[in-house]
Amino acid sequence: MIKVVVVEDEYFVRKGIIMTTPWAKFGCEVIGEAEDGVNGEMLIEKLHPDLVLADIRMPGIDGLDMIRHLKENKVAxxxxxxxxxxxxxxxxxxxxxxxxxxxxxLKPVDITELNNTLDNISGVINSRKLKKKLEEKIDKLVDSNLANFKEYISSSGTDLKENYIERIIQYIKENYMYDINIQDAAEKLFISPSYICKLIKSKTSYTFMEYLTSFRIKKAMELLKDPEAKIYAVANSVGYKDSRYFSQVFKKHVGMTPQEYRQK
Known part of the structure; x- marks a missing residue:
């Protein structure tokens, strides 16, 4: 719900706004009221509302000075x-x-005008809240497997195992956009599937499919930065023919759907 505070020195005007406005229709609820700018400022600092309706001329400080104080104090x-x-x-x-x-x-307050204003402003507030929520989800990626995923970097040694792992990683980089699995890699590289599994796990801490999936989702996140990119096209570009399954895998790794990620 959108939390609202009403600051108005005229008692009947204040009560009229609070009692007659269909707040629930706009996803709002009044959580506090004040009769002047001084008390209004203190109440807003205490309750941290999303929306404030304020009169201008009030005892103590006027509504505009109240807003200025709140902004200067980084409260608003x-x-x-x-x-x-x-x-x-x-x-x-x-x-x-x-x-x-x-x-x-302007007073006297026209109910239709106030309702139209609340309709518009509630959309702005809800959009901001959604964006903040998505940003918080992104921050949580710090603790996720995907956030910790690091592509394997060769040590440039001459060790045979090192050569094998390089070939496996290179195969993934060149073929992640296709429907591949460990058996395909084994046949292409002439290495047994069990050896690939053992080798990539020892060098990266991922199984073959875990590495492939993380690599794909990382690429998808890059592609989704383009606002014109279609979800199904991104899915197809990283090896998923079924866009619904892609969305499920993406959400499992990122904590949100591809659409939510792009809107963050």
Missing amino acids: DDIEFIIISGYDEFNYAQRALKLGVKDYI
Whole structure:
């Protein structure tokens, strides 16, 4: 839910907004109210709402100064503001715009206008929350197998095992976009599947399929940076003919679907 605080010095106006607005329709709930800018500022710092509706002219400090204080104190970085005022004055509107206020509604408050404003601003807030949630998921990748996945780098030695592992990794790099498995690699490289499995595990800590899958998903993440790339095309490019199965594998490794990852 979108958390809302209403700051308005006129009691009946404040209560009217709180009681008559269909907050639930916009995914909102009022979590607090204040009768002036000073108490409003303290309440906002305490409750950390997503949205604040504030009057301009109030006892103590006005609504715009309250917003300015909150922004200066880095309290309002993730808060959207709607100004409600009985004064249609250009300097107020100009100050509000400079403070990043989303809308400026004149009294008496028109319910239709307020509802349209809430409809628009709730979309903005929900989009921001979704983006933040996705970014948090990305941060969690630090602890995931994929985040720790490092492509094998040759030590450039002359050891026979080193030569074999290089050939296996090279085979994966050149063929990950096809439907391959360990048996295909064994036939191509003239090495037994059991030896490939033992060798790649000892050198990378991954099985053949684990390495192949991690390599594919890493490539997919790079391709998804292109906003024009289609999910099914990305899947096909990294060796998955079934885009639904690709999405399942991607989510298992990354913690979100390909679509969510691209929107982060």
